[in-house]
Amino acid sequence: MSNNNLLQKLMAARSDEERSWIVIENLLDSLPEDVAKALWAVAIPHWFDTKVLAALCPELDDDAEEIYRQLQKLSCVEIFLERGHNIHELTRNQLLKRLWQDSPQYFRDLSNRAAVYFQKEARPEMQIEWIYHLVVADPEQGIQEIKYLANNSQNSFRRDELEALILVLQEQIQANRTTEAVKAETIYWTGKIKFRFSLTEESLECYEKALVLYGNIKDRLGEANTLQAIGDVLQFLKYQRKEALEKYDLALKFYREMDNQLGMANTLKAIGDVFQSSDRYSEALEKYDLALKFYREIQYRFDEANTLKAIGDVLRLYVRRMEEEESVSVHFVLPKLLRSITKYFHSRKTQILKDTNKALEMYNEAATIYREIGDKLGEAHTLKEIGDVLQFLQRGMEALENYEAAIAIYREIGAQRVEANTLRELFNVLQFLKRDTEALEKYGMAMPIYKEVGAQLGEANTLKVIGDALQVLNRRTEALEKYKAAMAIYREINARWGEANTLQAIGILEEDPVIGLAKSQEALSLYIEIGDKESQSRNLIHFTSKIQLKLGQKSEALSSLKLAAELAKEIDYEPMVNYANQKIAKINRDSQDILRWFDWLKWKLWK
Amino acid sequence: MRLANRTEEVELFKQMLLGEISKRILLIEAASGMGKSSLLDEFVAICPIHAKAALLAKIDLKGASTGIAFVFSRLQRQLGESHFRQFHEAINKFLSSGIEIDGNQIEGNGNRINVVLNVDNDEVRDIRLMQLLEAFFRDLQAIQKPIVIILDSFNLAIPTVANWISGYFLAEVANAKNIWVVIAGQSVPAFSIEWMNLADRRYLDKIDDDEAWHSFLQANGLIFARETVKAFVVHLDGQPSKIVDILTNVAKKIKK
Numbered sequence: 001m002s003n004n005n006l007l008q009k010l011m012a013a014r015s016d017e018e019r020s021w022i023v024i025e026n027l028l029d030s031l032p033e034d035v036a037k038a039l040w041a042v043a044i045p046h047w048f049d050t051k052v053l054a055a056l057c058p059e060l061d062d063d064a065e066e067i068y069r070q071l072q073k074l075s076c077v078e079i080f081l082e083r084g085h086n087i088h089e090l091t092r093n094q095l096l097k098r099l100w101q102d103s104p105q106y107f108r109d110l111s112n113r114a115a116v117y118f119q120k121e122a123r124p125e126m127q128i129e130w131i132y133h134l135v136v137a138d139p140e141q142g143i144q145e146i147k148y149l150a151n152n153s154q155n156s157f158r159r160d161e162l163e164a165l166i167l168v169l170q171e172q173i174q175a176n177r178t179t180e181a182v183k184a185e186t187i188y189w190t191g192k193i194k195f196r197f198s199l200t201e202e203s204l205e206c207y208e209k210a211l212v213l214y215g216n217i218k219d220r221l222g223e224a225n226t227l228q229a230i231g232d233v234l235q236f237l238k239y240q241r242k243e244a245l246e247k248y249d250l251a252l253k254f255y256r257e258m259d260n261q262l263g264m265a266n267t268l269k270a271i272g273d274v275f276q277s278s279d280r281y282s283e284a285l286e287k288y289d290l291a292l293k294f295y296r297e298i299q300y301r302f303d304e305a306n307t308l309k310a311i312g313d314v315l316r317l318y319v320r321r322m323e324e325e326e327s328v329s330v331h332f333v334l335p336k337l338l339r340s341i342t343k344y345f346h347s348r349k350t351q352i353l354k355d356t357n358k359a360l361e362m363y364n365e366a367a368t369i370y371r372e373i374g375d376k377l378g379e380a381h382t383l384k385e386i387g388d389v390l391q392f393l394q395r396g397m398e399a400l401e402n403y404e405a406a407i408a409i410y411r412e413i414g415a416q417r418v419e420a421n422t423l424r425e426l427f428n429v430l431q432f433l434k435r436d437t438e439a440l441e442k443y444g445m446a447m448p449i450y451k452e453v454g455a456q457l458g459e460a461n462t463l464k465v466i467g468d469a470l471q472v473l474n475r476r477t478e479a480l481e482k483y484k485a486a487m488a489i490y491r492e493i494n495a496r497w498g499e500a501n502t503l504q505a506i507g508i509l510e511e512d513p514v515i516g517l518a519k520s521q522e523a524l525s526l527y528i529e530i531g532d533k534e535s536q537s538r539n540l541i542h543f544t545s546k547i548q549l550k551l552g553q554k555s556e557a558l559s560s561l562k563l564a565a566e567l568a569k570e571i572d573y574e575p576m577v578n579y580a581n582q583k584i585a586k587i588n589r590d591s592q593d594i595l596r597w598f599d600w601l602k603w604k605l606w607k
Numbered sequence: 608m609r610l611a612n613r614t615e616e617v618e619l620f621k622q623m624l625l626g627e628i629s630k631r632i633l634l635i636e637a638a639s640g641m642g643k644s645s646l647l648d649e650f651v652a653i654c655p656i657h658a659k660a661a662l663l664a665k666i667d668l669k670g671a672s673t674g675i676a677f678v679f680s681r682l683q684r685q686l687g688e689s690h691f692r693q694f695h696e697a698i699n700k701f702l703s704s705g706i707e708i709d710g711n712q713i714e715g716n717g718n719r720i721n722v723v724l725n726v727d728n729d730e731v732r733d734i735r736l737m738q739l740l741e742a743f744f745r746d747l748q749a750i751q752k753p754i755v756i757i758l759d760s761f762n763l764a765i766p767t768v769a770n771w772i773s774g775y776f777l778a779e780v781a782n783a784k785n786i787w788v789v790i791a792g793q794s795v796p797a798f799s800i801e802w803m804n805l806a807d808r809r810y811l812d813k814i815d816d817d818e819a820w821h822s823f824l825q826a827n828g829l830i831f832a833r834e835t836v837k838a839f840v841v842h843l844d845g846q847p848s849k850i851v852d853i854l855t856n857v858a859k860k861i862k863k
Binding site for chain 2: 003006007010011013016019020023024026027030046075076078080081082083088089090091124125128156157158159160161163164167193196197375376377378413414415
């Protein structure tokens with residue numbers, strides 16, 4: 001073709017694609033027949049070398065090396081690091097499109113040869129390339145291999161390989177070179193990957209597409225798995241819990257029809273999770289119990305442990321709620337009902353104790369399983385939970401043991417942030433056991449860890465708590481030092497609440513009450529800025545009014561307390577309202593006493 | 608064969624290497640066939656001239672089917688294994704702390720990294736990955752030479768690798784003053800607050816300057832009349848790979 005003809009063809013071309021094809025056609029026309037044939041063939045895989053070329057075109061086997069050399073000279077062929085060469089994406093896509101359009105059977109034959117070649121090696125990239133060709137050459141086997149690799153990748157935690165497979169399979173799907181079943185499976189796993197990266201909308205979009213495809217091919221298991229996956233996304237988007245439950249219920253129905261125990265167990269556990277996060281504890285427990293039964297039957301130890309831990313968590317949440325209800329109710333007790341209410345609270349206390357012990361039992365069982373299957377983080381998290389429960393039960397020494405064991409594991413894994421958090425719990429227990437110096441030492445250990453992992457808020461909080469402990473131990477100067485260091489960090493990271501709390505603590509420690517009052521009021525301004533009414537009220541009662549009284553500013557102190565009572569009333573915090581009023585009454589009573597004393601003195605002097 | 612008229616991008620890269628501007632991360636975005644790979648080859652060629660004693664690594668992410676381990680192992684291989692003492696210590700620390708290892712899996716550096724990273728719990732994986740990354744960058748900073756890392760085909764990287772490069776990896780680059788990074792692809796990482804001040808992003812468009820094409824072709828031994836070049840440039844809409852492909856082929860035919 002002369003330059004003029006070529007230019008005329010290009011001029012007549014109506015699309016970019018047509019122009020691209022003219023360029024490629026021009027190239028193909030210029031090549032010797034065997035090289036052109038090879039170029040068509042090597043477009044099939046993502047990369048090629050002499051061996052791949054010979055496998056794709058056995059008739060060219062003898063000349064494969066020479067043809068490979070000639071192919072490398074073409075401007076559309078580029079180096080594929082450590083694997084040989086590949087055809088440039090633009091040209092490759094055009095060749096594949098034409099080949100599929102004009103000779104689909106030859107395309108399948110080439111794909112089959114490629115599949116046979118790549119299957120031979122176990123390296124992940126070879127296995128991925130094998131399945132990529134298989135879904136065109138033999139879609140039914142292809143789908144089995146996708147399932148196998150996907151499940152294997154999940155179970156052996158080699159998720160990167162699954163991502164790589166899904167990425168290449170999308171090429172075949174977009175070009176419509178495979179079946180509905182392959183599409184459904186690929187899109188389902190694409191949704192899973194998207195969800196892993198919190199791309200919820202894209203993930204839901206994939207699942208909806210997969211659901212339709214599974215429905216078309218009547219793949220009930222596929223439908224059930226997809227419904228469950230949709231439920232997982234909706235559950236993650238907390239405001240759609242109701243919709244999540246609907247999806248889970250339908251998935252459960254399908255799993256039941258198929259008697260699929262793992263599916264049933266997973267869905268029941270997921271439903272339990274939704275109930276747990278909606279504070280519907282008894283329903284959550286019911287679902288978890290059922291899930292547990294299935295996991296035990298099919299011996300899924302990891303999921304069994306997770307469910308046991310979830311049961312422990314729900315029981316603790318339940319106990320916490322009972323306690324909160326109790327602490328609120330006690331303020332409305334009328335004297336004449338006192339006896340019956342005391343009896344009621346006694347039975348509640350018994351229930352709290354019973355549930356807490358049950359939670360402990362669940363956690364212990366879970367910890368044992370985690371240990372058996374070698375899930376160290378699961379074990380450490382559960383040991384920490386056990387420590388928390390034991391702390392609640394005031395079994396300080398046992399709590400200590402569990403925290404120490406959890407810390408040892410966190411340290412081994414390198415989970416520094418949780419290690420530091422557990423050290424803080426340890427500090428609380430040691431304080432409870434009146435081992436203050438030891439507590440300080442443990443807390444001091446958390447600090448460098450926070451520093452190392454760059455958790456500035458954790459570091460500042462730790463400094464603040466050390467300051468509090470030093471204050472209790474009457475080590476004022478050291479306490480002030482820690483508070484100031486904490487303040488500097490809070491200010492740097494703009495943590496206003498932490499800054500306010502520390503200012504308040506400094507206010508009390510200041511020897512000069514004028515400076516103390518200024519600090520406390522500065523803290524108050526910060527609470528106002530944040531809009532935290534509870535802290536404002538607390539500041540006015542425990543700090544500002546106290547210092548004002550110390551300075552003899554009685555009417556100012558009374559105003560502070562009145563304001564504190566009003567704020568507490570606004571947030572319905574009855575105990576705080578009562579406390580502020582009691583303090584007002586006390587100041588007034590004290591004033592009355594002083595007045596009476598004055599009158600008595602005046603009378604005495606007059607006499 | 609390199610490309611005509613990518614002067615602006617080449618100049619920018621030179622300025623970066625010479626420290627004339629504070630940018631150390633260059634993102635090159637372009638559609639297929641716009642000449643990304645050729646531009647990267649040009650970057651590779653000018654590196655030794657403009658950044659003396661620089662260490663250079665160029666990785667094509669389309670081959671990273673084994674994920675982050677692939678990136679770590681290729682960078683080590685290209686920059687020199689001996690530089691990575693702390694990184695190896697970090698791997699060995701994990702391997703000696705009771706991680707179960709399948710006999711065959713442990714062979715090869717990439718596999719050793721994968722054994723450490725392929726764990727059942729994302730939280731643990733993230734913790735380990737962070738420790739490996741920090742050790743890796745400590746080693747890179749200890750080299751005390753300019754290091755240029757070029758990553759191609761970012762759009763073909765698997766999501767785990769793409770996310771990691773856009774996040775933690777570039778955040779570490781921002782803290783390591785001896786490291787320059789170029790990332791190219793049909794898509795590139797979105798700017799992040801941690802490194803955006805150090806980054807420049809360029810979009811490669813068509814090249815429709817026929818004069819530039821004419822001189823470029825001449826320099827590469829492809830002699831055409833200026834009008835012919837102009838006609839091809841116009842009718843192929845300035846798309847670099849098509850222009851190079853067709854004129855190379857036409858030149859071959861004329862020779863025959």
